[in-house]
Amino acid sequence: MKELPNLTEVLISTLTKLINQFVDFVPRFIFATFILLIGYLVAKGLAVVTNKVLERIGFDKIGDKLNEVSIVKQLQTEVKLSQIVSKVLYYFIMLGFITDATRTLGVGAITGLVEKLVNFVPQLIVAAIMLQIGVLVSEAIKNAVVSICKSFNVPSAKLIGTIVFSFFLVITIISALGQAGINTELLESSFNLLIGGIILAFAVGYGFASKDILANILSSFYNKNRYEEGQIIQIDEVKGQIVSLDSTSITLQTGDTKTVFPLQTLQSKKVEIFKN
Missing domain, CATH: 1.10.287 (Helix Hairpins)
Structure with a gap:
């Protein structure tokens, strides 16, 4: 019959392992914290410098163009690219230092997650x-x-x-x-x-x-070289001087009044042109 293990020895062995792990973890935790502190200072400093440099070289002018886009106006927000770039740079640098800190701690799951985030940032x-x-x-x-x-x-x-x-x-x-x-x-x-x-x-x-409008537009291409302002023409029974000619209509001065015809009329009606 096997003897049962001594409970006191088991407790002492377990406690000893925990103490050793804690003693081993504390320096790594302190060093990881130091890495994060250095990373924060570096990231913050570079972000501030980048923001100032981009503002001075006029990088925000691109953002001003974005602010004029209708969909951005509807969002009632202001796009300032210098701030966006500096913040992206800040978080990217911080993720790099966080990766080193987690490696120092030796926590593989956290390290893998942070590395995935770091690899995702350039794609983003x-x-x-x-x-x-x-x-x-x-x-x-x-x-x-x-x-x-x-x-x-x-x-x-x-x-x-x-x-x-x-x-x-x-x-x-x-x-x-x-x-x-x-x-x-x-x-x-x-x-x-x-x-x-x-x-x-x-x-x-x-x-x-829009078939009528398209017909008028096509008529303007066909007739643009035949008619011009100042000509006297007669469409059916209406005779007058051309005072206006655009892409969809023609306007005749007929005495004290003006008569407007759609341009497709020139294709479907009899038109007489008189010499001035």
């Missing part, structure tokens, strides 16, 4: 830069579309510009998420189906609603 920075550039490009495309639509007197120019802006913004967000390491296959598939349905419905509905 690239994704943020992509998102910033995407917002600026989307806003520029939106303004260009609105200007073109207004020049052709296309109704709902702002609505079309907003749709175009949203389209490119979503593409930018999906690309940024992919850069950050997030699986976006399902999101991309859903977005493609949604956009395809919206474009088809919009094209059909807007085509029927």
Whole structure:
């Protein structure tokens, strides 16, 4: 029959191991704390210097452009890139020192987690830069579309510009998420189906609603070299001098009054041109 272990010896052995582990842990804890303190001072100092340098070289002007974007205005927040960059730099440096501190402590689980965060930060920075550039490009495309639509007197120019802006913004967000390491296959598939349905419905509905305007715009290309302001013409029974000619209509001075015809009238009606 085996003898039972001496309870006193077991307690003493366990207590001795705990004391030895504690004695071994305390210096490592102190050294890890010292590393964190040095890391905080270095990160804070570099962040402050970076913030001041970026402010002086005018880096915040890019942020000012972002603040003018409609979606940023709606968020009622101010983007100051010098502060954002300095804070990212601060946390990136701190994560590096935290990694060294956890290695000193010898806690493998914490060290692995911190290392994953450190490796994730560069991807996050690239994704943020992509998102910033995407917002600026989307806003520029939106303004260009609105200007073109207004020049052709296309109704709902702002609505079309907003749709175009949203389209490119979503593409930018999906690309940024992919850069950050997030699986976006399902999101991309859903977005493609949604956009395809919206474009088809919009094209059909807007085509029927704007067919007269499009006909006038096409007529302006066909007739831009035939007619000019100052000419005297007659459309059916209406005779007058051309006083205005734009992309959708033509205006005749007929005595004391003015008569406005849609440009497609020049294609469908009999038009006589008189010499001045």
